[in-house]
Amino acid sequence: MTGGPSATARRESAGPALPKLFPNLRPRPRWRELWLLLLVGITLVVGSISLEATRQAQAAAAAGEPAAGLPDLALFHPQPLVLYLVGLLAAHLAQVLSGRRMDQILLPAVGLLGGISLLLMQRLPQGLAGGFGGLGQTQLIWLLLAIGIVTAIAVTVRSDSWLRLYKYTWAAAGISLLLTTFVLGRDVNGQRLTLDVGPVSGQPSELLKVILVVFLAGYLSENRALLVEQSTRLGPIRLPPLPYLAPMVAMWAIALGIVVISRDLGAALLFFVVFLTLLYVATARHSYVVLGLGLFLAGGALMYSLFGHVQTRVDIWLDPFADPQGAGYQVIQALYAFGRGGLIGTGLGGGLPTIGGNMPIPAIHTDFPLAALGEELGLIGILAILGLYLVVIERGLRIAAAAADDFRAILAAGLALVVGVQAFIIAAGNLKLIPLTGITLPFVSYGGSSLVANAVVVGLLLALSDKGVEPPPPPKPPGRRLGRLLDRGAR
Amino acid sequence: MSTLRRPPRRSVGANVTRVGMAMAIAFAGLAAGAGYWQVFEARTLSAAPDNPAVIAAARNAVRGRILDRNGTVLAANDRDANGEPFRTYRTRAVSPVLGYASRQFGTAGLERTFDAQLVGLVRPDPVADLLRKFEDDPYDPQDLQLSLDLPLQQAALRGLGRDRGAVVMLDPRSGELLVLASSPTFDASAIANPETSAAAFADLREDANQPLLPRATQGLYVPGSVFKIVTAIAGLGSDAITPDTMFDEQPRAEREGLVVSGFRINEHSGVPAVSFDLADATEVSSNIFYALVGLETGGETLAEYAGRLGFGGPLPFDLPTAPSQVTNGGGNFGGGFTDAVELANAAYGQAETLVTPLQMALVTATVANDGVLMRPRLVTAFIDEEEARRTVGAEEIRRVLPAADARAIAVAMRQAVEGERGRRFTAGAKVAGVPTAGKSGTAELGGRGEPHSWFIGFAPADEPRIAIAVLVERGGRGGERAAPLGGQMMTAFFEAEDD
Numbered sequence: 002m003t004g005g006p007s008a009t010a011r012r013e014s015a016g017p018a019l020p021k022l023f024p025n026l027r028p029r030p031r032w033r034e035l036w037l038l039l040l041v042g043i044t045l046v047v048g049s050i051s052l053e054a055t056r057q058a059q060a061a062a063a064a065g066e067p068a069a070g071l072p073d074l075a076l077f078h079p080q081p082l083v084l085y086l087v088g089l090l091a092a093h094l095a096q097v098l099s100g101r102r103m104d105q106i107l108l109p110a111v112g113l114l115g116g117i118s119l120l121l122m123q124r125l126p127q128g129l130a131g132g133f134g135g136l137g138q139t140q141l142i143w144l145l146l147a148i149g150i151v152t153a154i155a156v157t158v159r160s161d162s163w164l165r166l167y168k169y170t171w172a173a174a175g176i177s178l179l180l181t182t183f184v185l186g187r188d189v190n191g192q193r194l195t196l197d198v199g200p201v202s203g204q205p206s207e208l209l210k211v212i213l214v215v216f217l218a219g220y221l222s223e224n225r226a227l228l229v230e231q232s233t234r235l236g237p238i239r240l241p242p243l244p245y246l247a248p249m250v251a252m253w254a255i256a257l258g259i260v261v262i263s264r265d266l267g268a269a270l271l272f273f274v275v276f277l278t279l280l281y282v283a284t285a286r287h288s289y290v291v292l293g294l295g296l297f298l299a300g301g302a303l304m305y306s307l308f309g310h311v312q313t314r315v316d317i318w319l320d321p322f323a324d325p326q327g328a329g330y331q332v333i334q335a336l337y338a339f340g341r342g343g344l345i346g347t348g349l350g351g352g353l354p355t356i357g358g359n360m361p362i363p364a365i366h367t368d369f370p371l372a373a374l375g376e377e378l379g380l381i382g383i384l385a386i387l388g389l390y391l392v393v394i395e396r397g398l399r400i401a402a403a404a405a406d407d408f409r410a411i412l413a414a415g416l417a418l419v420v421g422v423q424a425f426i427i428a429a430g431n432l433k434l435i436p437l438t439g440i441t442l443p444f445v446s447y448g449g450s451s452l453v454a455n456a457v458v459v460g461l462l463l464a465l466s467d468k469g470v471e472p473p474p475p476p477k478p479p480g481r482r483l484g485r486l487l488d489r490g491a492r
Numbered sequence: 493m494s495t496l497r498r499p500p501r502r503s504v505g506a507n508v509t510r511v512g513m514a515m516a517i518a519f520a521g522l523a524a525g526a527g528y529w530q531v532f533e534a535r536t537l538s539a540a541p542d543n544p545a546v547i548a549a550a551r552n553a554v555r556g557r558i559l560d561r562n563g564t565v566l567a568a569n570d571r572d573a574n575g576e577p578f579r580t581y582r583t584r585a586v587s588p589v590l591g592y593a594s595r596q597f598g599t600a601g602l603e604r605t606f607d608a609q610l611v612g613l614v615r616p617d618p619v620a621d622l623l624r625k626f627e628d629d630p631y632d633p634q635d636l637q638l639s640l641d642l643p644l645q646q647a648a649l650r651g652l653g654r655d656r657g658a659v660v661m662l663d664p665r666s667g668e669l670l671v672l673a674s675s676p677t678f679d680a681s682a683i684a685n686p687e688t689s690a691a692a693f694a695d696l697r698e699d700a701n702q703p704l705l706p707r708a709t710q711g712l713y714v715p716g717s718v719f720k721i722v723t724a725i726a727g728l729g730s731d732a733i734t735p736d737t738m739f740d741e742q743p744r745a746e747r748e749g750l751v752v753s754g755f756r757i758n759e760h761s762g763v764p765a766v767s768f769d770l771a772d773a774t775e776v777s778s779n780i781f782y783a784l785v786g787l788e789t790g791g792e793t794l795a796e797y798a799g800r801l802g803f804g805g806p807l808p809f810d811l812p813t814a815p816s817q818v819t820n821g822g823g824n825f826g827g828g829f830t831d832a833v834e835l836a837n838a839a840y841g842q843a844e845t846l847v848t849p850l851q852m853a854l855v856t857a858t859v860a861n862d863g864v865l866m867r868p869r870l871v872t873a874f875i876d877e878e879e880a881r882r883t884v885g886a887e888e889i890r891r892v893l894p895a896a897d898a899r900a901i902a903v904a905m906r907q908a909v910e911g912e913r914g915r916r917f918t919a920g921a922k923v924a925g926v927p928t929a930g931k932s933g934t935a936e937l938g939g940r941g942e943p944h945s946w947f948i949g950f951a952p953a954d955e956p957r958i959a960i961a962v963l964v965e966r967g968g969r970g971g972e973r974a975a976p977l978g979g980q981m982m983t984a985f986f987e988a989e990d991d
Binding site for chain 1: 508509529544
């Protein structure tokens, strides 16, 4: 690693100032993370060399020269990759210095996904998007910011009370964020997802998913006992306590609202699935899941019958070849990309044939990065990437299972699920297993909002994984606040 | 209503494990989906004509040649001033079949269907395909060997002359097409040549005669009496009738008309009011008899047998085809017919029945091949740069009806050409010295103007080697225009065979 020694040196030279800030600084080595990061580095360097070799071969072919043996071994635009790897190493060192006993596998897994994203964005035409000198440069800046956020949260968050105590405040903040987007947001591609604040524009739904999980963790952990134990008898049928269904109905309504107003099917699906799963985690009651799925199907049918854009999405999914040059174009082109990739792929830079300089899939950097990777890395690459997401999910759920109390368990599970479910929704959409929705592939898609929000998720998961974190407050009796209010309604 | 018990202190760990397993299963589903597209469907997807890889390669690669059955080169390549290759075609006669490959206007016809093979993006050997990316020259263009017979194809176009129409000839035993002619045709070389491309294409698109419409495969026409063979196939195949079936009401109805649900169906002139069996009715082309067969068979069975012959969907063929139909569908009478009147009219080829010439050729070929429908084929082999051939073999689609029934229809069709009364309609189709079977058709279009002229047939009647369908748009009565052309073409086939 080129940046390794200098970064260490920088940290050491700043050594004397540190004790004032962190009087209890006890560095704790993280060898496993370091070795895995070394593997990540090797993988990405090999990828970059392969990209450069393909570029040389293509340039030679375009100039009409015969392919001349093996190309020179060099990195494809080395600077961004080196900066990114230095960033990962710095994040590792900061965690070592913090002395916390945190998970050592999350950062390498996510770091590899981010690195693949960087290579992909470098490889795509730079004019697709990006204000800081092209797609690759912009993505690098966001990736470095994301690493910074992960590290900052992982190192500094030692108490969860600020999340635990103010869940309704968080909920209110989330809803106002949503409303602000509805009112002041800007329509992009027929979806109202983008909010401009000064020069920065972002998609609040990405941050909203984190807030949602925090709120749900607070609500469900507090009312878990009631949700599990109580039931309403309606003749012979045993139903969940009706008043506690209010949040479920509210969630459902919010999800539908997102579909209606901002036309964001993906976010609505993500929120509802994560909500249902967390409800199951908290209660282990299948009746909730069945009821929720029933609501989901009913809502889906309603949306399908009422809204043209929902119908279009479903129709494209059922038969994209009905309109191959129009509505079905992107979906078909994505399938072609997967097909061209085959088992072993065309190699980085070798796929995605352009017609007149245009990418075959216009939204390839945001909605279809998996199709691009499927073409260039093949089925083998896709399986590896899906495996990386499973690793992230597994680490998150492991943190949840080992958590000291319900709040932390549900929070960790929820954080792992927003990443996992989101990856599933967009991957399944790309592969035509479910209708396509325009959400991002976590850590891989181009875009700042997505990277920042997912960085917050990873940072919180790392912080929650620390076994030395302050113990949770003693469990409160159930039925406080909203719980008691709702309980009164049930009698 | 609700009971409050002690709060559970059960951990959520077990639930989390179950959620983890659910996620693992979900991701396994993703992996399966990726495997489906990247392994099982990969070759199909990679060969799709609108796949950018195919389009991009088609611009640069030198395409494989297209040859007729005797090895005559139908499509070759030339180079423009910049050294980039473009297509040249030997003759206009094959343009509706070969289509064109143009840098500006893309591809059509066989050039489109087999774009990936002609450019060399898809290889016959899947393993070689997998390793292609490691080679310096990834393209391996293949030549297409067709079953078309160029002299016969040109004879068909001469026979059609200035008329719009189509001639289809195939070997009923193998499904190999010898002639697939559509008139008018166009100059595909002019579209392929970058210098003349734009002007030629604009002219063709504005031409009122629609030369870019491949009539043999995509023209939909009212069939008239040639459809009676489909009705006979359905009636005999389903045992609704036998070759000896007669209808008591038929002789009177020949004179007075057949009343179906209050609607009167009248016979065309020249049919005597006597009792017919299948062969006699086919010989004089009795509408009344076939209307009765249709009613006896029922709409559902008629539609089912038409479906077995290929109606109702695109044919399994090397070129895109328009689906032929027995009815518009949507009716509740069975098989999609609206009522008995529509069924009775459809049974002799009027009503809402629409067919392509290729479909009618398959109908007659099925009768000729003892009731077995073979897949129609143009491409018989792919030949790579090392002259290695991969042949495309004959393929049975299905048995449509029992052989005995098919032979009964063959007997009736022979009587229609050679019988005393049939000669008045279809004598022109007779091949001298060869037993000939056939059926002419005159498709009334309503209003003024000449009807479409049809003929379908095969020869030799006892052991068929060639089946034919001829359509001449607005050509007049079937016996006047299409049947003589059919006879002329079959005669040319046997003469060429003798040489």
